[in-house]
Amino acid sequence: MASDNRHSLRIGSGLSAWLPILFYTVAALCLMAIDARFSISSEIRSRTSVLASPVWWLASRPQALWQGGVAALSTNDSLQKRIDVLEKEKLKTDLALQQMLAVQSENAQLRKLLMGRQRLAPTARVVELLNINPDPSQKRFVISKGARENVRVGQVLIDANGLVGQVAEVYPSSAVVIGITDADHAVPVMVARSGFRSVLFGQGSDNSLSLANLTPSDDVKAGDILLTSGIGGRFPSGIPVGQVKAFRQDPALTFISAQVQPFARPRYGRHLLLLDVLSSVSSGTAPIAQTTAPDQATGSKP
Template sequence: MKPIFVRGVSNQFRLTLAIILSVALLAANHRLDPIRQSLSSVLSPLQYLANVPGVMLDWSAEAFATRNMLELQNKELLRQQLVMSERLQRFEHVRQENERLRALLGSPVHMDSRKVVAEVMEVASDPFRQFVVLNHGSQTGVYVGQPVVDAQGVVGQVIEVSEFTSRVLMVSDTSHGIPVRVTRNDVRAIANGTGDIDQIELRHVAKSTDIIAGDLLVTSGLGNRFPEGYPVARVISVSRDDGQSYAVINAQPLAALDRIRYVLLIWPDETTPFTLPADLVELIEKNVAASQATGEQTTEQQATGQQATSTTGDNASLNQPAVNPAGANAQNPTVVDPTGANTQTSPAVNPAGANTQSPPAVNPVATNDHNQSSSEPITQSSEVNQ
């Protein structure tokens, strides 16, 4: 007779199998990324389908909105447009001036070439992970590490991309860190998430660092991940305890992370070169031409000096005294005359003991010829006397 309840697999075997599978999945985690992306691309239509009720609700709310609500909304939008237009005009002037100064200093100009508005399709339900899913993927050009901002500040960065969707890790997540600087004094720090959607913190900041409540934190541009100058958070509290090595600094993100609906994907500009204004180009060309002319004049002066030095050296080599082995006349050398001959110009070696009045000679043969021609008038005088 068979028992009613058949004994199944033992609990020890189940535990062992679970441990083995867990270790295998941990070891092959990085190799499963293509599979995850493929599954995400396959499940993207389901995400769009799940988002249809929210889209229909928004459309219904807009369709049944009263006239008074639309008028008030229109007036508010018009007011915001005027305010933003005035700020944009001032910012445009500041931007042009900043570009001119950066061009004069030779500093690279940071610009954004492309921006795309994306809609939030899904919010993470995991309490330990804070991310959202956007309706743009690799077809739009979204890449891992791309910065994401909204109308108030930085939201986070893309950590996973599929064909039609992408996942954005928000700045409040515990695993997220972003380099920031204080606009008041350019103090740099790292802002890390705390797990609280309304709070981030600056870790490992010295107690003597000049940071106070109310300081605005913006992206510093370090790490080449977030462009420089985007607002991140505002400092809400600073605590300096003598018993702690570092100050405890808390800040509140400026982006509305708990109610974001539309965000902005940013592509940094890496191909479009910056063009200098015409007046700056003309000024730089004049300076280059003047420097080239000055360099040519300096080169000519150096060449003239070298030529003069070479000529002087040649003359000096010609005027150097020469030793006459044949007993020829010598003018410059100063040596001892063993024969005690009379010398009128300078003492020289003369075996024959003859008087020397002729200039210095380099060639012994030429010198002898010169001496012969010089001695002819003396011979003729002797003949006349006879």
């Protein structure tokens, strides 16, 4: 009798275990039939997606922020590299543009000739400005190339605006440049308008050069552009140097000096152009020294 009770309990337990499954199966079939007839599920999904969208947005934020940060860093790095490349290309382009001013000044003198000598622009290398001498009386700069890159004493440097100076000392991986505004430096120049030639002296000031020992008959006027003349073979001809701003009369009223503002601004850039031409003057000679002090009394040229 007890055995029969236990057997009936097992059968009842098995049926009760299958009843939920049967119920859910029937319910699922009914819902599928209703959805196929009335399309209820699409409406339910639409409403639940609106409620769930903030959760999806929050879940996607960490990945989006990470990707945005990586993209921003990559973009900044690529832009900086592009800026450096464009800076160097601009310097090289400016070298060609500077040659055009010399062509214009010589055109008046050569227009009667049937054939003129072809002007060849010197090749150049971009160098980085490493250091500037803090002594206000000495205009010296250190560049990033030296004897290992075949840099030699006497090579000329320019920036995007004009003549900067020339190499004075060479070391294995760097070189010292003496600027045209140094008190111990001078440059043979010519007036682009008239062709008048003279020597331009440094005064130890970043913004001033002196065209000394002028006479009233010399064809130099305020506003004239000065170019390297090429005399002496130290500097290539036609490089812009500065612009005449004013005149000063010496106390004896014998000579006049012109105050010239240099075009080059090496303190405002990171790169310079080193011209791959060497003057015919011996590379071991020192830069031209200033032998005549500029006059101090101010005045106007008669």
